[in-house]
Amino acid sequence: MSTAANADTCPVIGRGFRLQWEAAQDCHVLLYPEGMVKLNQSAGEILKRCDGTRDVAGIVADLERTFAASGLEKDVLAFLDMARGQKWVQW
């Protein structure tokens, strides 16, 4: 098992999972074999930035800019660790 997420981690959506916007449900969903997770807005915003080209520092900076917020890193890291436990993301 590799280490917990940190600022340099480059998360990407897990193999077998697909993130997409569903107009009928008005939210992002994560699709996986025979299942679906409806994402709340913050989960959707984080995952949509997990494209493998950005590290956590970049994702946090982008989120803070987009939502005019600060101090999001702790929440993002906690979310990503949880998400990896579910195999939603990998790194």
Place this chain on the structure above:
Amino acid sequence: MNGTGRPGPPLWLLAELTYRCPLHCVFCYNPVDFATREDEMSTDDWLRVLREARAQGSVQCGFSGGEPMLREDLEVLVAEAHRLGYYTNLLTSGVGLTETRIAALKDAGLDHIQLSFQDSTREVNDFLSHTRTFELKEKVAAMIKAHGYPMVMNVVIHRLNIDHVDRIIGMADTVGAEYLELANSQYYSWAEVNREHLLPTRAQIARAEAVTARWRERLDGRMRIFFVVPDYHENRPKRCMNGWGNVFLTITPDGTALPCHTARMLPGLAFPNVRDMSVHDIWYESEGFNRYRGTGWMKEPCASCDEREKDLGGCRCQAYMLTQDPAAADPVCAKSPHHQRVADAVARAESGAANEQPLIFRGPAESRRLAGQDYAPGRSSPPVPAAENPPKVTDRS
């Protein structure tokens, strides 16, 4: 969804492409009279269903059967489903899944293959040691992995194989499965005919759960194991299909739209056909889909029960099969006045009482025979989504 208001979209589209199948599973969830229903929709009909359901918000599409590999247009259907934005699932026994076809399916955009193990041989008791079955699955599993699919394996569990759970898990680990579903058989269709042979004892279930727990520790997350307990041994029913007309839209080979695989057995209810009605009208307007939605249709003890939103009264087909009343509480529920029928079946399983009826393998000849007998529900029992496709829709909002 709760009992009121407009239902949500049909998130799950289950396309039962054909009832044809080379195998003979004793727990098969296809209708017992499948051989009298040979009509299959054309490619164009299916393409239209895919488009209409997607427009209504379906996101998961499961191609199943029968054996869906027997449809030569499978690749065409998968390609269209993928283009439309579905997550595409193929539920197969692996028979007919050749290197050529798996490559074509990958190109078509197939997202996931669920490989199931069946009692495909007549040597049910030692089907696991039946080399031909194992070799075929091993070969197919290797192909699935080589093409970069997550390796998901499903095994229907019952009295005759539950004591092999240790070997089943070991085998799944050997072929590199990432997910293993040990789904206890649900007692409807062929499994209902064979119920007395298939219902495990409590001790068997407890042992299998303990074995599963030990493996989970040992695997340390390498493979996730889902163990689906049989509802007969519980005292509250399952929320069948995650609610009638709530998530699942099943289309049978001839185009009949159903809220679950077995709903066609329910009396006094006509189900629409996608050849005559749009998916929108089927889902939102048809009597077949509205009848048991939510909680408004309930009788006592469900109507005033404080758990009614949780299980929605359980399974309608199980209620009908065991009480002859499709609006009764699912008799798995200890509050049902008919619960004793379930308890008796479990007690018979415990006592190991001799079973005079032979085990019946699914097949066209047996199907015609059972259909001719005016196969009577009520002799015993029940449904829930096909053991091969349990609902897994979680909410995270």
